Amino acid sequence: MDSNQLTAIIITAIVTSGIALFSQVLFEAYTRSNNKTIIRRNIVTSLIADLESKMILFDSRMKELGDIELKDPLKYEFIFFPIRSNYFTVFESLAVNLGYISNEILKTDIILTYSELKGFFDSLQALEDISKQAQVIPKNTNSDLIAQLATNHYWYANKLLNETLPELLHKINNLKNNLEEYYPQI
Template structure:
């Protein structure tokens, strides 16, 4: 009786620990079945009579279940790990490909916009005297940075922090230049209106307005060229 109690107690402890260890593996059908088998064996041991017990049979049955559960659990864990690592590798490669495509697209956009800008008015501003009004109306109607704008939420995923900062700085400077030209366009429009009024009626107030708008346009030219050089250099 004492021998039975000792063996049964040890078996119950082992099966309990094994069952708990195997139960931590989520969504693994094989391990779940093995853990249930261990639990069933635990119940069988607890209900076994103390007399006439085939201890060799119990030991063989117990060992087979435990070994099977452990082997099955390890195999399931290894398969799950391989599957997880493969999935992570695919996701990493996809992210790398997406980042490369984005950077190439941004590079092409900046190159195209810069070329268009310099050919349309940038070269003219380059050689314009800083002390004179830049009396050129530069129409701005398009969304020049469509690729950047449509991917603004993904720029933060660029892994190279220095490159990410340069991209944001370049586009911020470009948008700032657009704002500067829009302001200069407003001054040009005011200057042209004042010039027309002065030509139609050379009164003192019209002449005064003409000179004032001319001065405002001239004073803004250095600022416009400064922003321009930040972008093109």
């Protein structure tokens, strides 16, 4: 074998290896990019479904409370939304992957809206706690404690259901719409 043949074999091997390496790098980049797209789509789809379920939950609970008087303290009842489960498992499981969302404003909106939702659920839990305190007081008791609990509960329930909830539902709907607009851009 002469030196020209040996040089041709070496050059062919180097070029072929270079092409294979370049192809592998391109394939890995494409796969990573495709995986990020899939992750982004899964995050957005899951958040949209989660927000829709919360809107349905609030709507059904508000229908249950439709006949309860919140404006007249003389007709007031101790109402609450029982919270028996963690309504944030979807968000909590996705939070670690929010970095995949490339729109920084949307990412901030997601975090802020869910923080407000969590705060709202904490407030609902506080209403339930006040209601439970009122329920253990004997019915024939005419004490300052029951009056104080009723006043606190009345004020808190009105604020939550007439001010906070409509604002929160507006934010949830805006976030849902923003996520739906972002999805085709992924």
